[in-house]
Amino acid sequence: MSASSPVPTQQVSATGISAQGRRNASPQQVLVSEPTTPDRKGRGDRERPPAEAAAALVGVDSLSRPSWAAVDEQVIAASLWTTIRALPAGLAVVVRLVWRASPVLTSLAALLQLASGVSTALGLFATANVFVALLEQGPTPQRVLASLPALLWVLICHVVRALLESATAVVQGVLRPRAEHLARCDLHETVVAVELAAFDDADFDELVRRGSGQGVAAIGRCVDGGADLLSSLVVLVAAVVTAGVLNPWLVPVLSLAVVADGWAALRVSKLRYESFLETVTRDRRLSIVSRLITSRSKAAELRAVTAQRELVDEHRRVGRQLADEAVRVQQRSTRVRLVGRAAGGVGTGIAYLVLGLLLYRGGMPLALAGAAVVAMRTTNSALYSTMYAVNRLYEDCFYLTLFETLLDQAGQRQRPASDVLAPTDPEVIELRGVSYTYPGQDRPALRDVNLTIRRGEVIALVGENGSGKSTLGRLITGLYLPSEGQVLWDGVDIATVDQRSVHTQIAMIMQEPARWPMTATNNIRIGRLDAPDPTGARWERAVHASGAAEVISQLPARENTMLSREFQGGHDLSGGQWQRLGIARGMYRDAAVLVADEPTAALDARAEHAVFAALRAASGSAGECGPGEADRPTRTTVLVTHRLANVRQATRIVVLDRGRVAECGTHEELMANQGIYAELFALQASAYQHLGR
Numbered sequence: 001m002s003a004s005s006p007v008p009t010q011q012v013s014a015t016g017i018s019a020q021g022r023r024n025a026s027p028q029q030v031l032v033s034e035p036t037t038p039d040r041k042g043r044g045d046r047e048r049p050p051a052e053a054a055a056a057l058v059g060v061d062s063l064s065r066p067s068w069a070a071v072d073e074q075v076i077a078a079s080l081w082t083t084i085r086a087l088p089a090g091l092a093v094v095v096r097l098v099w100r101a102s103p104v105l106t107s108l109a110a111l112l113q114l115a116s117g118v119s120t121a122l123g124l125f126a127t128a129n130v131f132v133a134l135l136e137q138g139p140t141p142q143r144v145l146a147s148l149p150a151l152l153w154v155l156i157c158h159v160v161r162a163l164l165e166s167a168t169a170v171v172q173g174v175l176r177p178r179a180e181h182l183a184r185c186d187l188h189e190t191v192v193a194v195e196l197a198a199f200d201d202a203d204f205d206e207l208v209r210r211g212s213g214q215g216v217a218a219i220g221r222c223v224d225g226g227a228d229l230l231s232s233l234v235v236l237v238a239a240v241v242t243a244g245v246l247n248p249w250l251v252p253v254l255s256l257a258v259v260a261d262g263w264a265a266l267r268v269s270k271l272r273y274e275s276f277l278e279t280v281t282r283d284r285r286l287s288i289v290s291r292l293i294t295s296r297s298k299a300a301e302l303r304a305v306t307a308q309r310e311l312v313d314e315h316r317r318v319g320r321q322l323a324d325e326a327v328r329v330q331q332r333s334t335r336v337r338l339v340g341r342a343a344g345g346v347g348t349g350i351a352y353l354v355l356g357l358l359l360y361r362g363g364m365p366l367a368l369a370g371a372a373v374v375a376m377r378t379t380n381s382a383l384y385s386t387m388y389a390v391n392r393l394y395e396d397c398f399y400l401t402l403f404e405t406l407l408d409q410a411g412q413r414q415r416p417a418s419d420v421l422a423p424t425d426p427e428v429i430e431l432r433g434v435s436y437t438y439p440g441q442d443r444p445a446l447r448d449v450n451l452t453i454r455r456g457e458v459i460a461l462v463g464e465n466g467s468g469k470s471t472l473g474r475l476i477t478g479l480y481l482p483s484e485g486q487v488l489w490d491g492v493d494i495a496t497v498d499q500r501s502v503h504t505q506i507a508m509i510m511q512e513p514a515r516w517p518m519t520a521t522n523n524i525r526i527g528r529l530d531a532p533d534p535t536g537a538r539w540e541r542a543v544h545a546s547g548a549a550e551v552i553s554q555l556p557a558r559e560n561t562m563l564s565r566e567f568q569g570g571h572d573l574s575g576g577q578w579q580r581l582g583i584a585r586g587m588y589r590d591a592a593v594l595v596a597d598e599p600t601a602a603l604d605a606r607a608e609h610a611v612f613a614a615l616r617a618a619s620g621s622a623g624e625c626g627p628g629e630a631d632r633p634t635r636t637t638v639l640v641t642h643r644l645a646n647v648r649q650a651t652r653i654v655v656l657d658r659g660r661v662a663e664c665g666t667h668e669e670l671m672a673n674q675g676i677y678a679e680l681f682a683l684q685a686s687a688y689q690h691l692g693r
């Protein structure tokens with residue numbers, strides 16, 4: 001449908017299609033853009049109104065907030081005081097990190113901050129003494145001379161403070177990156193151990209992105225914020241003590257000036273975080289759309305489907321909504337700050353009024369007035385710095401919760417550790433009543449599957465698209481755990497054993513193999529980094545059996561060619577060439593259980609034939625990629641494929657239909673059965689017969 005297709009107006013609300021409309025709309029209606037005249041020459045972009053009335057092209061407009069945001073909403077809903085009380089807990093996370101980074105430097109940083117605060121306090125006392133000496137009765141030269149010792153102290157305190165602050169900056173400069181680095185390491189350690197199924201959950205996926213981005217960044221800021229808070233608190237205590245010694249009334253009055261401004265600052269932080277939660281899903285859509293527009297992998301198809309304009313409009317539309325939201329938050333923040341400033345100004349005025357009254361009524365000698373003003377100003381600025389530090393920490397602690405939530409959720413999504421190891425080279429793999437439902441889905445992708453596979457067998461999984469073949473392959477190899485039922489290796493439920501002991505024994509050849517940004521040789525060796533191949537014999541066998549040798553021989557630097565355009569001088573491969581490397585990787589892994597998921601979908605006929613022959617041979621007898629090294633079969637092979645000509649020689653063929661095992665048997669048995677397999681086989685065979693005529 002073109003961008004100018006009419007939109008059923010009753011179904012389109014100001015922000016897109018209404019919920020009712022969306023339910024009733026056909027896919028074409030949902031995908032339609034705003035009714036504008038297409039500009040084939042690419043002119044007039046600026047004249048086109050932003051596509052505000054368009055429905056979502058990428059994602060949907062009514063994306064619900066991620067589940068982890070619910071926790072943050074509770075934090076937002078908590079009172080200001082409750083949240084401030086929670087600050088120490090947030091700070092504790094950061095203190096633990098910096099302590100782990102270096103206990104010595106952490107202690108040193110704390111000592112330096114304290115010393116710097118103390119030197120400021122001493123400087124303040126000395127300044128007060130200078131004023132006392134200057135405002136005493138007596139001849140001016142005498143007063144000036146009397147003030148010199150205090151003045152010298154002021155100077156010394158300033159110099160010491162400057163030195164201490166520089167030293168603190170150096171120590172903090174070391175601690176901050178180390179703490180961030182540790183946080184990232186913790187995060188990677190935890191996330192890498194997460195169950196594969198967790199990545200099928202979009203909420204978790206987003207949490208990983210936010211936690212590792214904004215969450216980790218907040219840690220660095222909290223290190224600085226915590227240090228600032230400590231030093232400003234020391235100065236504040238000193239200033240308050242000085243002011244309190246001069247006259248106890250000055251302290252509560254001074255607080256008036258700052259409390260209002262502090263409240264405003266904290267309120268603004270809350271507003272900003274509320275807005276972050278409000279826009280989190282739209283922000284995600286915006287970055288996805290931006291990636292689609294700018295990514296290399298989509299560049300060709302984007303141009304071929306001529307959807308550039310629609311995507312740019314989509315970006316403009318969502319971006320505009322986010323910009324509007326940012327303006328709204330900014331305006332509200334400005335109002336709140338204005339109220340805070342005004343109230344703060346009134347508070348400061350009252351403080352000076354009280355000072356005036358004290359002097360007027362003789363509650364304080366005039367000689368102390370100068371010292372009182374200095375103490376008041378210092379208290380004031382210390383209170384502001386403390387408030388500012390608390391405010392920064394307050395806001396950063398919100399983002400810190402993203403990091404903590406991620407660690408927490410990632411921890412929960414790991415398989416419980418087990419001391420039991422999976423049987424080595426399983427003789428029999430048995431699936432008993434296995435069902436599997438993907439996270440967030442209502443309907444199971446697989447239902448009540450019962451299947452027994454013996455070592456040495458080549459089992460072919462066939463069936464229509466979406467019938468559950470790949471899912472079954474991942475269950476057999478323990479990459480997914482069944483929602484119901486059991487997968488047993490030699491009678492041991494693999495859900496109960498150490499998952500690494502299962503995974504080390506499996507190899508997956510994927511339909512779309514990973515394109516590792518590595519050299520060609522490492523693209524294959526990553527298949528088994530933990531088993532040395534000193535002579536390179538395993539590597540040689542794998543590349544020849546898979547047809548990767550031919551690909552490598554054509555590369556500019558052969559096996560040392562960098563296969564990623566992200567690196568300078570990097571090289572890219574065709575889909576089929578990448579697939580050959582993926583097959584080589586699976587063969588190089590030399591595992592007891594091999595699942596090949598559409599391994600030859602992108603291969604030419606000759607390569608396909610060779611690969612299937614190699615896979616069958618590798619399964620039939622011992623040896624890494626070829627027959628003849630021993631008599632006992634070493635491998636169980638599961639082959640997912642739509643090319644039925646290649647499954648004729650499989651030991652057994654399992655036909656899946658909408659998540660259930662519909663048929664199971666040899667080629668001859670299934671042909672005689674005249675069921676789904678026979679129908680599919682006849683269809684494919686007839687296509688070739690017609691061509692042959």
Ligand SMILES: Nc1ncnc2c1ncn2[C@@H]1O[C@H](COP(=O)(O)OP(=O)(O)OP(=O)(O)O)[C@@H](O)[C@H]1O
Pocket residue numbers: 200438439441445463464465466467468469470471472
């Ligand atoms: N990550 C996922 N999240 C939710 N549902 C999924 C996911 N992956 C697959 N499915 C659904 O599970 C069902 C089985 O998918 P599966 O990939 O196993 O099918 P398949 O038989 O391998 O398909 P094909 O032949 O197209 O590769 C399908 O209905 C699919 O939509």
